[in-house]
Amino acid sequence: MKISLKILLLVAMLGLGPAAAVAQHNPNVVPQLSSEEKAALPAQPEAVSAPSAAESESPSPADVAANAIEPIGRAKPEFGVGMPDGRMGFQDQFTPIGEEAAWFHNQLLLPIITAISLFVLALLLFVIVRYRRAANPTPSRTSHNTLIEVIWTLVPVLILVVIAVPSIKLLARQYSPPKADVTVKAVGHQWYWTYQYPDHGDFELVSNMLSDEDAKAKGEPRLLAVDERMVVPAGATVKLIVTSEDVVHSWGVPSFWVKMDAVPGRLNETWFKVDRPGIYYGQCFELCGARHGFMPIAVEVMPPAQFAAWVASKGGTMPGEVQPTSSDATVNSPISNPAVEPAAGGSATETSPAPTGVVDATATPPVSEQGATQN
Numbered sequence: 001m002k003i004s005l006k007i008l009l010l011v012a013m014l015g016l017g018p019a020a021a022v023a024q025h026n027p028n029v030v031p032q033l034s035s036e037e038k039a040a041l042p043a044q045p046e047a048v049s050a051p052s053a054a055e056s057e058s059p060s061p062a063d064v065a066a067n068a069i070e071p072i073g074r075a076k077p078e079f080g081v082g083m084p085d086g087r088m089g090f091q092d093q094f095t096p097i098g099e100e101a102a103w104f105h106n107q108l109l110l111p112i113i114t115a116i117s118l119f120v121l122a123l124l125l126f127v128i129v130r131y132r133r134a135a136n137p138t139p140s141r142t143s144h145n146t147l148i149e150v151i152w153t154l155v156p157v158l159i160l161v162v163i164a165v166p167s168i169k170l171l172a173r174q175y176s177p178p179k180a181d182v183t184v185k186a187v188g189h190q191w192y193w194t195y196q197y198p199d200h201g202d203f204e205l206v207s208n209m210l211s212d213e214d215a216k217a218k219g220e221p222r223l224l225a226v227d228e229r230m231v232v233p234a235g236a237t238v239k240l241i242v243t244s245e246d247v248v249h250s251w252g253v254p255s256f257w258v259k260m261d262a263v264p265g266r267l268n269e270t271w272f273k274v275d276r277p278g279i280y281y282g283q284c285f286e287l288c289g290a291r292h293g294f295m296p297i298a299v300e301v302m303p304p305a306q307f308a309a310w311v312a313s314k315g316g317t318m319p320g321e322v323q324p325t326s327s328d329a330t331v332n333s334p335i336s337n338p339a340v341e342p343a344a345g346g347s348a349t350e351t352s353p354a355p356t357g358v359v360d361a362t363a364t365p366p367v368s369e370q371g372a373t374q375n
Contacts, residue, residue, distance in 0.1 A: 082255045082280030091255045098257030177271035180239035188249030188262040191291035195230045201316030224281040229298040233307035242268045253282035274301045
């Protein structure tokens with residue numbers, strides 16, 4: 001009997017020991033308390049009930065899409081699009097002018113330049129070998145050759161004509177913009193940019209470069225990210241008016257094939273049209289002072305509906321919308337801002353009351369007796 005009790009006691013000790021060790025090292029194991037110990041504990045908040053079946057359902061795709069949308073005006077850039085990525089040559093172009101200019105450079109200029117360079121190199125090597133002193137001890141005394149002179153005159157002229165035709169067409173398209181859908185005024189300062197939207201309530205944005213830490217945290221390229229981007233709608237013709245407040249700057253975005261000098265006291269104009277939403281970066285291309293390399297440009301192209309929401313978030317209005325009410329009495333005054341609403345079937349002049357005291361033009365006007373001498 002005593003042996004059985006010892007065996008049971010030994011088994012109980014071996015079973016409780018590991019359980020106590022697990023409870024000590026595993027924070028998820030809740031120790032069991034006596035009723036007296038539970039009464040001594042402070043009052044605990046009520047347990048949260050389990051969500052109902054309706055609440056536990058997965059969110060709808062519309063809710064997921066709405067939650068996935070980035071804040072307006074702060075979309076994430078795509079590497080290699082609208083930014084330098086280490087490649088040779090130009091960036092990918094996203095405007096009609098840029099695509100035409102890239103074709104002109106890559107498909108026409110580069111082959112012609114390569115052919116001319118190889119021809120001149122081969123000609124120089126031939127002359128060096130053929131007319132060296134060892135192979136030609138008696139030099140030629142030829143003064144001119146009519147055929148060669150005609151060739152070296154006509155061939156460059158033909159090459160220039162081949163280059164000039166598409167070049168002039170490109171320049172004509174570049175400086176003959178279509179009717180603008182959006183107008184933005186870019187003003188250069190030492191050393192930042194401001195953007196004004198005269199067609200959308202005339203609000204203004206101040207664009208400064210982000211620090212390296214902020215740019216890295218937002219996933220944007222170093223020395224190109226800004227706190228306020230210039231935002232335009234996709235598929236719209238944007239007229240850009242460029243000027244400066246202090247010194248000469250230059251506004252340019254390589255992937256748009258756009259670069260325009262910002263000169264104090266002068267309004268320069270350029271344009272672009274981008275169909276692909278995204279973030280496109282540029283910089284000041286004119287040496288404008290000590291912080292010339294720290295006034296980048298960031299243009300965000302977004303769908304038209306999202307652009308309208310962005311304009312509203314900045315306090316602006318879309319063309320044709322009613323201006324928001326203002327605390328200024330002169331703004332809300334019907335005298336300074338009359339709002340005539342014509343009745344159905346007629347204009348404002350047709351429904352307005354006729355003025356009184358109008359004399360028919362055919363009637364004889366009365367003769368005034370003022371100043372006449374009395375008899």
